[in-house]
Amino acid sequence: MPAPASRLAGLQKQVWSGSIPLDIRLATADCRSYDDSDPYLVQLPRLSYLPFVLARLHAFFKDSLIHPDVAPNEAWLSFEGVPLKWHYPVGLLYDLFSGAEPIKLDVLPEDAPPDSGSPSSPLPWRLIVHFSDYPGDQLIQLDAEGRALLDSYINTVKEADFIRNGTARTVMSLSKDDSDNLWRAVQIHDLRLFNTVNNKLLNPPGLELRHVPVKVYLPTSATHSASDTIAEDAQPSGHIRVVQALVPLFLATRQPQTLGTALNGILPTIFPSRRNPLLAQPVLHGAVVPMSANMEELGKAAAYADGFLHIAVVMLG
Incomplete structure (x- = not known):
């Protein structure tokens, strides 16, 4: 039975209200003083993108920069030495790299704010902003106009x-x-x-929705342990493998597609069960999503602003 529109609207509102506090420090190599500069503290929506704050970061750290005339679009951010892909939403980057324990929806207090997390959650998320040595082999260069x-x-x-x-x-x-x-x-x-x-x-006129846009992100541990992934050459630190497949709204039996049936079809070695996360957990917007979740409803209410469900795989044990 389809979820009522009000429920889907409520879920979408919760997704859009999610945010992450960031503690951004200037890279030592770009700082003109021996002491660390003051951190730049900001609360960014999970659905936002890091380049939106580059101009503010440049203005904030300008007096501390060795080369203050560097353009804001020359900046890039990293976490524990890993350059962060600027075209990934902030929330996805946090789920992939922060090491935060995902929230269990079945134990979340009612009306708890998104990303309230547990006492051990690594918040604020501490990042480093760099204004030199752009990692062009890992990141595409940004332009001044934001194109x-x-x-x-x-x-x-x-x-x-x-x-x-x-x-x-x-x-x-x-x-x-x-x-x-x-x-x-x-x-x-x-x-x-x-x-x-x-x-x-x-709701395109004259068209019927056929598939749910999904991207699944595998950490290195999952890539090396799953037989249904392809062996790759040595990758840079923080490498994440992205897996895509067409996910129909319904199974061949005309039963609604669930997250469990979708993941079992895409990655059967990592998700051998359609009902229970035995080896790994699917994480979306910082929360472990039930395997029984309806994919059509997730696609309408819990997609990122680009239309995709960006699902991070977190290995168990």
């Missing part, structure tokens, strides 16, 4: 639209105002404005 980030976002939205409908006609036919409003909603984190456009993508 690279916008293009990356729009391309992902188009990809999600094509997966849902078998065509990107819906997103390609958006008016310029709708396209501008979609990006503006992400920049200012405005759910109401976002839904004025996103609802058109989820």
Whole structure:
């Protein structure tokens, strides 16, 4: 039985209210003083992107920089030596690299704020901002106008639209105002404005939704232990393997697709059971998602702003 619209709207509102406190320090190699500079503290929405704060970081640390004339778009952020991909949403980066224990939804107090976590949660998340030695072998260079980030976002939205409908006609036919409003909603984190456009993508006239856009992120431990992954050459520190597959809304039996059936189909070695997470947990927005969760409902209410369910795999034991 489909969930009522009010329930899906409530879940989406909770997803959009999730945020992560960041403690950002200037890299020693870029600091002109012997002592560490003061940290830049900021609370970023989980659905936001790190490049949105680069100009503020540059202004904050400018007086401490060895080369203060460096452009803000030359900056990059790292965690424990791992360059963070700027086109990944902040919440996904946190789930992949912070080491935080994901929240168990079945024990979460009612109305607990997103990312309230446990007392051992590594919050605020401490990152390092660098203004030199850009890791061009791992990150694409940002531009001063922000076009690279916008293009990356729009391309992902188009990809999600094509997966849902078998065509990107819906997103390609958006008016310029709708396209501008979609990006503006992400920049200012405005759910109401976002839904004025996103609802058109989820309810395309004359088309029936076919698949749920999903990307599954495997840590190195999962990549090396799963027989259904392909052996790779040595990868840089923090390497994450991304797995995609078409996930229909319904099984061949016409039963609704669940997260458990989807993961069992995509990664049967890591998720041998459709009902229970025996070897690994699927984490979305900082929480362990029940294997029984309906994929169509997740796609409508719990997707990131680019239209994808970005699911981090956390190995057990």
